[in-house]
Amino acid sequence: MSIVLLAKNLGLSISTVSRALNGYEDVSAATRERVVLRAKAIGYRPNPSARRLGAGKTLAIGVILPATGSTGQAVDSMYSSLLGGVVTEIEPAGYHLMASMQAKHDAARETALFENFIRGGWVDGLLIVRTRVHDARLELARAAKTPFVTYGRTESDQPYAWVDTDNEKAFHLATTRLLDLGHRRIALVNGPEEYSFAQFRRRGYVRALASRKLKPDPTWMLHGDLTERAGHELCRSLLIRRPAPTAFVCATDSMAFGAIAACREASLSIGSDVSVIGYGNSSLSAFCDPPLTTMEHQVFENGRYVGRALLQLLRKEIQPADVHYLEPVVLVPRKSDGPAPQ
């Protein structure tokens, strides 16, 4: 059921049918309606491949998800929500999501995948997630003139479109809360240093300490994978020091659960002997014991923002510099933190 048949069926030319369906102005309202109705009636759907070739657009947005976990085979569930938001916005506009995955710490493959996506002409736009402090992907995308939005900021001398959560504010908030509870020995169980979110979080933590005239101790600011395992090990390594920390601010809920496990092994009571704050408000955080004090942000809504921004960039309605959305974060107080032990 090609456009040729539809045109023949209507007694019109191919071009008129095409223009009618694509909303051009140089086709009369009566004709347009006739075309649209008949197309629907006989179930005509334009062939995406031909449409892509003809229009020079792929109608696809590319995203490469970073695999994490000890086996390098899992994906942070946060990205599911993010992509859900993106899809919600782009699908009504006829765009689809082309997803790939990238093993952990495999820079060569990462670049190859990226090159393939953008230079190979697979996608019209890109979503770049888990930005690094210095992120080569931006240069690649720019060189290929492929519009993109990053989820997370990075250091760049040129304007770029980004959506991010206020990591610095979040960790300032969490650390301040612990300070207010009387804690003075607060450890930071952070994500990998290379990622910019980790830098922002550290900055928030340091700023909060500094505002109380406390000097941050670098040996209490540790980095690791965003996993329970890493949280567990980092926390354990901190707990054997003397004096030991009385509180932990963790980069993710997963890390916090690992940290809690380590505290428990050290026979510390969570929420009284030691305080732990997570990040992400995972579905589990309300049901664990004790319920986890954590930071919530609206990942799905951020995804929608990203999707809208991508569409507008593709339509050249806005410039990359116009997309700077910093989402506020709220603290969800539960029971995993409490007054510092005296």
Place this chain on the structure above:
Amino acid sequence: MSIVLLAKNLGLSISTVSRALNGYEDVSAATRERVVLRAKAIGYRPNPSARRLGAGKTLAIGVILPATGSTGQAVDSMYSSLLGGVVTEIEPAGYHLMASMQAKHDAARETALFENFIRGGWVDGLLIVRTRVHDARLELARAAKTPFVTYGRTESDQPYAWVDTDNEKAFHLATTRLLDLGHRRIALVNGPEEYSFAQFRRRGYVRALASRKLKPDPTWMLHGDLTERAGHELCRSLLIRRPAPTAFVCATDSMAFGAIAACREASLSIGSDVSVIGYGNSSLSAFCDPPLTTMEHQVFENGRYVGRALLQLLRKEIQPADVHYLEPVVLVPRKSDGPAPQ
């Protein structure tokens, strides 16, 4: 950098260049090598859109992920691993993954998405996940002559390609373990009845009870979403009965965590007063308190199997009936279960 330029550059015809790059036999080895080398040298990449139109293939595999969670915005993290496995296999073959998402309980949208994917010619093959007992998607895919592999089985009068975990065996195993520990009042905290995996799990549970001459009580076989919240509520509703269950077999680790929370609220000690077994061996299950006894299966590897099967189906090397892979499941004993209280 089109194939025209490359051909001109080589002094060959377009067709010879195309056939050389695509491994046809009617081009001499010397010429082929020359073409491949030059293509690499000048960075020629075939335009995917043109290739798709020319060959009548999209080089894409479609998958529609089921959104879950109370907000309907999250995706079971299991699918990340599954898709990781799929991507690992199909990308070297030049295929990409086109992903969409589907809100919970939105049958109309589900069908529309599916129709669009297959009738609209967006993909060459499909991965159908979270199969229902009666699943209309199979008919749609068959009608459109789109090859597909299901993850999970379903009731169908025609052969179809499926990959599944041995849910029945898994729950037989878990239930038997609890029976061996002396439990007699074992509740099943299952997923939504419409999904076939829930049926298999119930069957395994029932079979295990029957093999000990125990009559399964339907009011102890509950269904709910695969979330902590649902696990929590279902378990709570069971605990207020008299006599109350002494053990819970749960459809996912998430449900198990919810169940554990409910038990704790009832002041029951997990692993002694009451036993809980999960499913999935989530990364958290080893770090919670007590560590969760659960069932492990190799989702990533299953994804690889799915990917390979899809490629072979697309190449018509095998028939759907040749793809019947039932993955065994292993129990990971930890501390959330123990001897029945007397």
Place this chain on the structure above:
DNA sequence: TTGCTTGACAAAAACCTTTTTGTCCAGCCC
């Protein structure tokens, strides 16, 4: 020599749109 096969390459068709350019006619102004 003729006719057939085969190997290696080339020409052209096909894939199905979108976009650009062209046509034609009615209406209008001077």
Place this chain on the structure above:
DNA sequence: GGGCTGGACAAAAAGGTTTTTGTCAAGCAA
């Protein structure tokens, strides 16, 4: 009446491959 404008549609080009069909010379048998 000549020339211009604009509305509505049509013709043709463009997009870059793959696939089908065609060509031509070399090799070989009868």
